[in-house]
Amino acid sequence: MAIITEEEEEETKKTLAPPVKDKESSKSKPQSENPxxxxxxxxxxxxxxxxxxxxxxxxxxHNDPRSWFLSLPPALRQHYSDGRTIKVQVNPDESPIEVFVAESGSIHSENVIVIHGLGLSSYAFRGVIQSLGSKGIHALAIDLPGNGFSDKSILVRGxxxxxxxxxxxxxxxxxxxxxxxxxxxxxxxxxxxxxxxxxxxxxxxxRTSLKAIELGSEETTRVLGQVIDTLSLAPVHLVLHDSALGLASNWVSENSANVRSVTLIDSSVSPALPLWVLKVPVIREILLGFSFGFQKLVSFRCSKELTLSQIEAHRILLKGRNGREAVVASLKNLNHSFDIAQWGNSDVINGIPMQVIWSREGSKEWSDEGHRVAKALPKAKFVTHSGSRWPQESKSGELAEYIADFVSLLPRSIRQVVEEPIPEKVQKLLEDAKASGDHQHVHAGYTDAYGLGEERTT
Known part of the structure; x- marks a missing residue:
């Protein structure tokens, strides 16, 4: 039997015990703080x-306007080539923008201006204005800012x-x-x-960035007024399609003296195209990124008779150059509580001749909506057309026939001619020549100053 002594036990404990580190050596060395x-x-x-x-x-x-334009189908490029752009000032603190206008017919006849609803453009009414032009009417279709070929965004600095x-x-x-x-x-x-x-x-x-144009009734009033003034169109016959009624109603109320008549084509507070779906991520990419998805949406809500090429043109215009952002931003500015009866029976609107053209090929709910509008405007002429809520090219002649017949029944418009003031120097020459009796000098001096030739024009 082995006997363990105290000395052996102490040596065993020392062997098994872990070595004790020095306090100074256990401290970590400071790292370098050089940045x-x-x-x-x-x-x-x-x-x-x-x-x-x-x-x-x-x-x-992607955002290059020239590259985008060159990628358009020939029909869209031809439509753009047949029109022109006009500079307008939408807001005082923003840069001017370009508004596209397509027109047809003699400028010496009655002026009919067609305004589309949100999600559409003047391209949808190209057949209507051409047909009106052939009937002796000067017809114009405007692309509202944010739609069609008009500017859809503005450059914002700071x-x-x-x-x-x-x-x-x-x-x-x-x-x-x-x-x-x-x-x-x-x-x-x-x-x-x-x-x-x-x-x-x-x-x-x-910082500079592109901001989508937000169109509301106030902005539409400024745009419409400047386009009419620039082209000297007043007085005009207005044709309002879809949601354009809510956008242009303020201008009509404020400028009733310059409005000869108002024609409503399938007008509603909300656009025919459900623009709210363009707010939803993934869904909006599918609808605007692929022809099939957008075709189904248009066929379900807007028109079942549009050809594939026509639907594709609308999709391209809606998608290109921040068009979706502009239309969605304008949607929230629509007055969804707009009361058409109160507006139509107001003192300033009550005396304006009106016509309502409504689709008879839509749903029962849409047909009931047409009768509600006709009831709200008892003095308006009510007719139906065989097309859908979005105009089809095959029905352009029918719509133009209704508009032309309505306009022809009204007295001929009297253009407002504004005399251009004569400069002081020219006025002095005229007075001197008149005092001296030199009529030949009077005519020559006036012609040289304005370059008008033998006949005076306004």
């Missing part, structure tokens, strides 16, 4: 990323709006180009802080 390597590599990474994103964006022609990642990389890259790669690092070495406020201030002051 230079971090900011150096961070600046290189950001510079490389921004150059890459900017290079990719240069080769992208501000702290939320922008995309690519746009932010462009801003950083531009700031690096202007200030230098090590500008922020040098500022940090001198002051100990990064110049966040200065960076944000510089970015906001130089």
């Amino acid at each position: 230079f390597p971090f900011w150096f590599y961070f600046t290189l990474v950001v510079s490389f990323a921004t150059v890459l994103f900017v290079s990719l964006s240069v080769f992208s022609s 501000g702290d709006r939320d922008i995309g990642m690519v746009a932010r990389f462009k801003e950083v890259y531009g700031l690096i180009q202007e200030k230098g790669v090590f500008w922020a690092f040098d500022h940090m070495v001198e002051t100990g802080d990064l110049p966040y406020e200065e960076i944000i201030k510089l970015q906001n002051s130089k």
